[in-house]
Amino acid sequence: MKTYLIMSGKGGSGKSTSAINIAYGLALKGKKVGISDSDITGSNIAFLLGMKRTDIELLDYSYIKPFVWEKHGVKLEIMGMSFMTSSHTQPMLMKGDKKRIFVREFIDKVSWGSQIGSLDYMIVDLPPGSGSEAVSIIETLKKIDGVVITTTPSRVCLIDVAKTIKLCKKLELKIVGLVVSMSHFRCDCGKKSYIFGDNGGISKFADRYNVNIISQIPIVPLANTEPLFLSDFYTDAVKKISGRW
Numbered sequence: 001m002k003t004y005l006i007m008s009g010k011g012g013s014g015k016s017t018s019a020i021n022i023a024y025g026l027a028l029k030g031k032k033v034g035i036s037d038s039d040i041t042g043s044n045i046a047f048l049l050g051m052k053r054t055d056i057e058l059l060d061y062s063y064i065k066p067f068v069w070e071k072h073g074v075k076l077e078i079m080g081m082s083f084m085t086s087s088h089t090q091p092m093l094m095k096g097d098k099k100r101i102f103v104r105e106f107i108d109k110v111s112w113g114s115q116i117g118s119l120d121y122m123i124v125d126l127p128p129g130s131g132s133e134a135v136s137i138i139e140t141l142k143k144i145d146g147v148v149i150t151t152t153p154s155r156v157c158l159i160d161v162a163k164t165i166k167l168c169k170k171l172e173l174k175i176v177g178l179v180v181s182m183s184h185f186r187c188d189c190g191k192k193s194y195i196f197g198d199n200g201g202i203s204k205f206a207d208r209y210n211v212n213i214i215s216q217i218p219i220v221p222l223a224n225t226e227p228l229f230l231s232d233f234y235t236d237a238v239k240k241i242s243g244r245w
């Protein structure tokens with residue numbers, strides 16, 4: 001099983017949306033895919049996928065049964081903190097060590113593959129930031145095959161994403177590339193507007209930090225209720241991960 005992280009120094013830059021669309025794209029290619037939501041206090045994957053909270057079940061008395069999301073015959077296994085709270089808006093008052101325990105449990109103590117067959121890919125959705133929380137998640141994972149970094153074109157986002165790139169390089173993690181979220185907006189009249197910054201800025205940034213831009217995702221209204229509206233735009237990121245260009 002290959003493990004890919006979705007990371008960004010900036011919050012709200014499209015990590016969870018990218019995790020879902022990349023997992024979905026891989027599943028459409030016939031791969032067995034799981035998403036582990038390691039954003040313990042901001043767990044959004046279940047909500048974005050429209051999954052209702054249901055009780056956790058244990059298999060063999062010690063392993064948690066992963067939840068299964070399914071649409072048009074495409075299935076994903078999912079685990080995250082929001083399945084354990086009374087509602088999607090319930091705050092989690094948890095500090096470093098406790099969060100770390102849950103991150104590990106959501107990888108090691110989930111019976112991944114038990115519902116859809118042995119997994120080919122695990123996609124791990126990280127919380128925002130390039131500090132101690134991200135480092136502790138990375139240390140918790142035994143094997144990481146690559147990192148997808150998300151950004152918007154805004155300059156303040158790029159500053160924080162530069163920190164993420166530097167952290168990945170320092171930890172010798174393979175950077176698959178940058179997903180530029182909310183890169184532009186295409187009006188019904190056909191005009192493209194670069195709302196958060198011009199496209200040239202992103203290319204210069206990518207050159208400067210020696211990373212590839214693997215997908216540019218436009219702003220699509222209602223993406224927060226139907227994130228899979230965006231799946232076609234993630235084709236290149238999916239190809240890059242599955243190794244088929």
Ligand SMILES: Nc1ncnc2c1ncn2[C@@H]1O[C@H](COP(=O)(O)OP(=O)(O)OP(=O)(O)O)[C@@H](O)[C@H]1O
Nearest residue numbers: 011012013014015016017128182218219220223224
């Ligand atoms: N291309 C897009 N077009 C329109 N809305 C988008 C797009 N990508 C993401 N969004 C919306 O922007 C918000 C933030 O996206 P998302 O939750 O994926 O970011 P995140 O980086 O995971 O955030 P956090 O740091 O809080 O975990 C969500 O409401 C999501 O639906």
Ligand SMILES: [Mg+2]
Nearest residue numbers: 015016039044
């Ligand atoms: Mg998120």
